[in-house]
Amino acid sequence: MNIPERRRIRLTIHYDGRAFHGWQVQPDQRTVQGELEVVLAKLTNGPCPVIGSGRTDRGVHATGQVAATDVPGRWTAPALRRAMNALVPDDVWIADAAEAPPYFHPRYDATTRSYVYRVGLAAEADSPFRSPWCWPLVRPVDLLAMERATERIVGEHSFKAFAKAGQEERGDRCTVTEARWAPWEGIGLEFHISANRFLHHMVRYLTGTLVDIGLGQRPPEVMDALLANEPGLETSSPAPPEGLFLTGVAYPADAGTKPPRRRGPQLVP
Numbered sequence: 001m002n003i004p005e006r007r008r009i010r011l012t013i014h015y016d017g018r019a020f021h022g023w024q025v026q027p028d029q030r031t032v033q034g035e036l037e038v039v040l041a042k043l044t045n046g047p048c049p050v051i052g053s054g055r056t057d058r059g060v061h062a063t064g065q066v067a068a069t070d071v072p073g074r075w076t077a078p079a080l081r082r083a084m085n086a087l088v089p090d091d092v093w094i095a096d097a098a099e100a101p102p103y104f105h106p107r108y109d110a111t112t113r114s115y116v117y118r119v120g121l122a123a124e125a126d127s128p129f130r131s132p133w134c135w136p137l138v139r140p141v142d143l144l145a146m147e148r149a150t151e152r153i154v155g156e157h158s159f160k161a162f163a164k165a166g167q168e169e170r171g172d173r174c175t176v177t178e179a180r181w182a183p184w185e186g187i188g189l190e191f192h193i194s195a196n197r198f199l200h201h202m203v204r205y206l207t208g209t210l211v212d213i214g215l216g217q218r219p220p221e222v223m224d225a226l227l228a229n230e231p232g233l234e235t236s237s238p239a240p241p242e243g244l245f246l247t248g249v250a251y252p253a254d255a256g257t258k259p260p261r262r263r264g265p266q267l268v269p
Helices: 030-046 077-087 143-149 203-215 222-227
Strands: 004-014 063-072 092-099 112-120 155-158 173-184 188-195 242-248
Touching: 004 030, 004 077, 030 063, 030 077, 030 092, 077 092, 112 173, 112 203, 143 173, 143 203, 188 203, 188 222, 203 222, 203 242
Parallel strands: 063 242
Antiparallel strands: 004 063, 004 092, 112 188, 112 242, 155 173, 173 188
16 A cells, blocks of 8 residues: 555644633744644654644634644554544644545635634523633523524624724625524523634624623614624624634535645645
8 A cells, every 4th residue: 555655634623722822823822733733743753734724812712623734644644633632731632633635725625614602691600610611691681682683694794893803805794604592501592603704803792792782781783783884883892702612614525626726835834
């Protein structure tokens, strides 16, 4: 059997974001990407860049982050997963590893990203076994008003009002394919949202505004005005990062099978 010189491995990663300064490598800061690259350098005896589907912020968690790395051909995906899980810190877990096509890129090939934000309404949300992974609001909310505002988010809109920082080269328009509230284990609510892309802090600003609507501090109709970028109108404060989870990234069936037409260097940080 011929062993390739290099293999591209697609990783699905879980992490508890509390002790990380986000996903992306930063000087003198602990990051998820940095921890993974340290482990892979040990296993492959050299630099081994890891590229993720997107950058989660400081304190944000993931149960479905997707990343890719190129490793020496002697490493199969199952063997790499076992070896990485033996070395990564306790707040990181490689849930899955699979060989990917040579041109697969976790960021540029992604079609949909999904997040869940947990809001704790019951007293149990203040438990030390719950509060680190939710917003322990512990107050009643008007779910109907929140749902009326949430319906307005679905579709293609400018989310400029809901972004801490813009992306001038890509604009501020995003297409939201799902936005809904669901029960969370009798403790509170989960805000589920999926879109083709997200702006910086977008989900947290949306959640903070929706919760203020649920608390009766803003009317549901304010969502229309914010999406229309009405002058002088601002979102509510962003929800805290602890409640936010990146839960999944979707790709087309043929992702990575063809050379990219317009794309930067492959798997180079």
